[in-house]
Amino acid sequence: xxxxxxxxxxxxxxxxxxxxxxxxxxxxxxxxxxxxxxxxxxxxxxxxxxxxxxxxxxxxxxxxxxxxxxxxxxxxxxxxxxxxxxxxxxxxxxxxxxxxxxxxxxxxxxxxxxxxxxxxxxxxxxxxxxxxxxxxxxxxxxxxxx
Numbered sequence: 433x434x435x436x437x438x439x440x441x442x443x444x445x446x447x448x449x450x451x452x453x454x455x456x457x458x459x460x461x462x463x464x465x466x467x468x469x470x471x472x473x474x475x476x477x478x479x480x481x482x483x484x485x486x487x488x489x490x491x492x493x494x495x496x497x498x499x500x501x502x503x504x505x506x507x508x509x510x511x512x513x514x515x516x517x518x519x520x521x522x523x524x525x526x527x528x529x530x531x532x533x534x535x536x537x538x539x540x541x542x543x544x545x546x547x548x549x550x551x552x553x554x555x556x557x558x559x560x561x562x563x564x565x566x567x568x569x570x571x572x573x574x575x576x577x578x
Contacts, residue, residue: 435524435538435548436517438556444546446537448473451480451505455491458483458504469535471544472508479544481508484535514539517546525553 449458449470458470462485469484483504491507492499514537515524528536528550538546 433521433556434517435515435519435521435546438521438548438552439517439538439546441556442546442548442552446471446544446547448477448479449483449504450474451508452503454500455483455488455502455504455507456500459488459499462488468549469547471537471547472504479512479537480505481510482512482535482537483508486534512537515548516540521553521556524548525550525557528553 447461447465447467447470449461449472451472451474461470462468469482471479472481472483474480481504487507487509488499491502495502513527513531513533515527517538517540519538524536528534534550536548536550537544538548
């Protein structure tokens with residue numbers, strides 16, 4: 433299975449936020465859209481980072497009262513780990529696990545093509561395993577003509 437299989441069912445829409453908005457603005461968008469991360473953009477709509485619940489929690493721990501003043505650019509993760517639609521899901525799962533990331537932006541031809549979460553990866557792997565399990569059970573009990 434490839435990343436594009438997940439994007440095909442999930443869709444390619446990515447919620448973004450401008451780097452000059454505040455951490456509080458990011459919190460509001462995360463809650464509104466029930467998501468765990470936002471891709472951060474600059475004035476030219478270029479991707480410059482990502483802000484996740486984890487980034488916000490670390491900031492809130494140090495500066496809770498100032499979340500409405502702290503710009504996203506000051507707390508976002510700048511060094512993105514990204515993938516392509518052609519990446520194998522097993523590879524993506526390893527990258528996400530080793531790097532302890534839960535959100536994986538996907539780029540195609542230098543443009544943001546989607547984002548997948550570790551939950552998306554697990555969901556699709558479970559679906560594949562369920563289908564494979566059903567076929568194997570049917571084979572074992574003789575439901576397939578031989």
